[in-house]
Amino acid sequence: MLRYITSRVAIAALMAVLATLVIFLIANTVPGDPVLTQLGDLAASNPDYVARFRAKWGLDLPLWEQYWVFLRGIVHGDLGMSIASQRPVLDDILQYAPATIELSTIAFALSLLIGIPLGILAAVRRDSWIDHVARLVSLIGVSSPTFWLAFIMLAIFYGGLQIAPGPGRLDPIAFPPPTVTGLFLVDSALVGDWDTFWDAAAHLVLPSIVLAAATLGLITRTTRASMLESLQQEYVRVARAKGLRETMIVTGHVLPNALIPVVTLGGLAYANLLTGAVMTETIFSWPGLGRYTFQSAVSLDFPAIMGITLMVAVVYLVINLLIDFSYALLDPRVVRR
Amino acid sequence: MTDATFQAVPTAVVQPVPSSRARRVWRRYGLAGVGAAIICIWLLVALAAPLLSPYAPDAVDVVNRLQPPSTAHWFGTDALGRDVLARLLYGSRISLFTGTVVVLLSAVFGTVLGGIAAYAGGKIEEVIMRITDLVLCFPPIILAMAIAAALGIGITNTIIAMLVVWWPKFARLARSLVIVQRSREYVEAAHVVGFGPGRVLMRHIIPNAIGPLIVLVTLDVGNAIITFAGLSFLGLGVVPPTAEWGAMVSEGRELVEQWWVATFPGLAILTVVLGFNFLGDGIRDWLDPKARRR
Numbered sequence: 001m002l003r004y005i006t007s008r009v010a011i012a013a014l015m016a017v018l019a020t021l022v023i024f025l026i027a028n029t030v031p032g033d034p035v036l037t038q039l040g041d042l043a044a045s046n047p048d049y050v051a052r053f054r055a056k057w058g059l060d061l062p063l064w065e066q067y068w069v070f071l072r073g074i075v076h077g078d079l080g081m082s083i084a085s086q087r088p089v090l091d092d093i094l095q096y097a098p099a100t101i102e103l104s105t106i107a108f109a110l111s112l113l114i115g116i117p118l119g120i121l122a123a124v125r126r127d128s129w130i131d132h133v134a135r136l137v138s139l140i141g142v143s144s145p146t147f148w149l150a151f152i153m154l155a156i157f158y159g160g161l162q163i164a165p166g167p168g169r170l171d172p173i174a175f176p177p178p179t180v181t182g183l184f185l186v187d188s189a190l191v192g193d194w195d196t197f198w199d200a201a202a203h204l205v206l207p208s209i210v211l212a213a214a215t216l217g218l219i220t221r222t223t224r225a226s227m228l229e230s231l232q233q234e235y236v237r238v239a240r241a242k243g244l245r246e247t248m249i250v251t252g253h254v255l256p257n258a259l260i261p262v263v264t265l266g267g268l269a270y271a272n273l274l275t276g277a278v279m280t281e282t283i284f285s286w287p288g289l290g291r292y293t294f295q296s297a298v299s300l301d302f303p304a305i306m307g308i309t310l311m312v313a314v315v316y317l318v319i320n321l322l323i324d325f326s327y328a329l330l331d332p333r334v335v336r337r
Numbered sequence: 338m339t340d341a342t343f344q345a346v347p348t349a350v351v352q353p354v355p356s357s358r359a360r361r362v363w364r365r366y367g368l369a370g371v372g373a374a375i376i377c378i379w380l381l382v383a384l385a386a387p388l389l390s391p392y393a394p395d396a397v398d399v400v401n402r403l404q405p406p407s408t409a410h411w412f413g414t415d416a417l418g419r420d421v422l423a424r425l426l427y428g429s430r431i432s433l434f435t436g437t438v439v440v441l442l443s444a445v446f447g448t449v450l451g452g453i454a455a456y457a458g459g460k461i462e463e464v465i466m467r468i469t470d471l472v473l474c475f476p477p478i479i480l481a482m483a484i485a486a487a488l489g490i491g492i493t494n495t496i497i498a499m500l501v502v503w504w505p506k507f508a509r510l511a512r513s514l515v516i517v518q519r520s521r522e523y524v525e526a527a528h529v530v531g532f533g534p535g536r537v538l539m540r541h542i543i544p545n546a547i548g549p550l551i552v553l554v555t556l557d558v559g560n561a562i563i564t565f566a567g568l569s570f571l572g573l574g575v576v577p578p579t580a581e582w583g584a585m586v587s588e589g590r591e592l593v594e595q596w597w598v599a600t601f602p603g604l605a606i607l608t609v610v611l612g613f614n615f616l617g618d619g620i621r622d623w624l625d626p627k628a629r630r631r
Contacts, residue, residue: 015470015471015474016474018471018474019471019474019475022471022472022475023475023480023483026483026484026487027483027487135368135618139611139614139615139618140607140611142559142610142614143559143563143607143610143611143614144607144610145563145566145567145570145583145586145603145606145607145610146563146567147566147567147570147583147586147587147590148586148599148602148603148606148607149603151586151589151590151599151600151603152600152603154593155593155596155599155600158593159593159594160593275479278478278479278482278571279567279570279571282571283590293479293482294482294571297479297482297483297486298482298486298571298572298573299486300483300486300487305479305483308479309474309475309479312474312475312479313474316474
């Protein structure tokens with residue numbers, strides 16, 4: 001078991017580093033030039049400036065040496081300097097991560113809390129109206145473009161009804177709570193600043209609903225399909241024959257068995273939320289990793305893009321390991337094997 | 338009174354028959370049928386856009402800018418006075434085209450690669466699947482964004498960027514499907530008859546494994562349409578005056594008072610994608626004997 005885990009971690013770590021190599025090669029073969037996007041036309045036309053810029057960011061070194069510098073940095077916990085923000089990439093990522101973690105965790109919890117019960121009901125009452133409603137809700141959730149859903153939510157609840165706050169994590173005139181974790185809900189609760197707590201909570205409502213929509217559809221469909229599969233197993237018939245109540249059968253026997261695919265897909269969906277909330281964060285002016293990723297990609301800030309790629313690979317690696325461990329929790333047979 | 342009872346008899350006798358039949362038809366083809374109908378309507382719209390559209394999609398009319406929906410402009414006008422309906426109709430061409438092209442090309446490429454991997458096994462399989470894993474390592478949107486930003490904006494470049502990240506899921510699925518088929522008797526029989534490996538793969542194995550691939554392709558077109566529109570929304574899809582749905586939503590995103598500018602193109606994306614998801618979901622039920630409705 002331990003050997004299996006270490007070999008898997010080693011392979012995944014290798015893949016993560018290889019992924020940065022791919023980004024690095026793309027960065028150096030595509031016709032875009034970071035010098036032009038960063039310096040502006042006037043400075044870029046001056047060869048002296050361009051040469052100094054290249055020397056400063058190591059862009060004048062041979063390719064393999066540039067990559068070697070990057071690899072050597074990783075070992076020392078240094079992901080290089082972002083060309084756009086002029087700060088270490090790791091500092092940037094650590095600064096933006098809490099906003100994203102807070103948002104995607106709440107969105108994920110929301111989609112689990114609604115999606116799993118809805119999926120169970122749809123499977124138990126198959127072909128009833130609730131099954132059809134669940135199907136429609138999940139298909140609409142999956143089919144809505146996030147950026148449009150965000151606009152509609154803002155237009156209705158912020159612009160029209162004026163019951164929800166606008167974009168951002170806090171009211172523009174409010175001060176953020178003293179940084180402990182960077183999660184505003186936790187930080188404000190720690191110092192007992194309930195005004196800020198409720199302000200942060202209110203700002204989370206719309207973006208987390210938007211972000212939850214697609215994940216909710218996925219969770220509902222997976223739960224339903226997996227429940228249907230488990231409901232046809234022998235042990236369900238045995239349990240019924242024993243005279244167990246149907247609710248006991250569903251929650252006690254079928255659900256634990258049906259949750260494994262939900263955990264797999266749900267875990268990957270969570271990783272996806274943590275790393276890919278680009279649209280939602282852009283529209284809600286959410287100072288998180290999604291917006292940072294977008295800005296880095298647009299300005300061709302390749303040190304930042306490589307750092308983000310590495311971070312994303314690590315997030316997927318960790319989530320995949322957590323998924324495997326949760327199998328063991330859900331299904332004792334996994335450990336014995 | 339007598340009139341009522343007289344009428345009640347035939348309805349009571351006749352009605353259950355067509356209604357249960359309709360219900361049976363609905364159960365069997367319902368959602369997939371609705372999905373197919375939606376897609377057909379949009380295909381017709383895309384083909385007939387110049388005939389249907391009341392104005393040219395890029396006809397600027399600054400005097401009539403940001404007009405609410407009216408009889409002259411059914412869906413209103415945008416910030417440059419362009420007719421939202423006309424732009425929406427023309428936009429269907431880009432969305433349907435890019436979505437289909439990206440998915441079909443990557444499905445063909447991924448399936449052939451995954452098929453070869455599973456069929457050849459050994460070193461070849463190892464190399465192909467590790468490359469696939471490597472590309473799957475990147476969140477698609479990030480890599481597509483970096484590539485689109487680097488190549489410059491434009492429909493072709495964005496399609497290329499999407500293709501780079503799109504094919505691995507097809508390679509994975511095709512590989513797992515082919516591995517299941519590979520050990521079947523008919524494959525052995527084809528070998529015994531003396532067919533070469535290429536022919537066995539293309540003419541025997543892939544046709545037998547194609548069901549789940551069709552489902553993935555159908556569901557995925559919707560996915561590709563949303564992704565392309567999303568890249569466009571971020572300014573990485575089409576060159577500005579082009580009428581494209583994601584770009585239209587982007588142009589209207591600040592106009593909360595003039596809700597029609599962003600709402601209608603968004604609804605267009607939603608309905609097309611819903612059509613593909615309905616169809617794909619329906620086909621899946623239809624192909625899966627366990628989920629098939631009685």
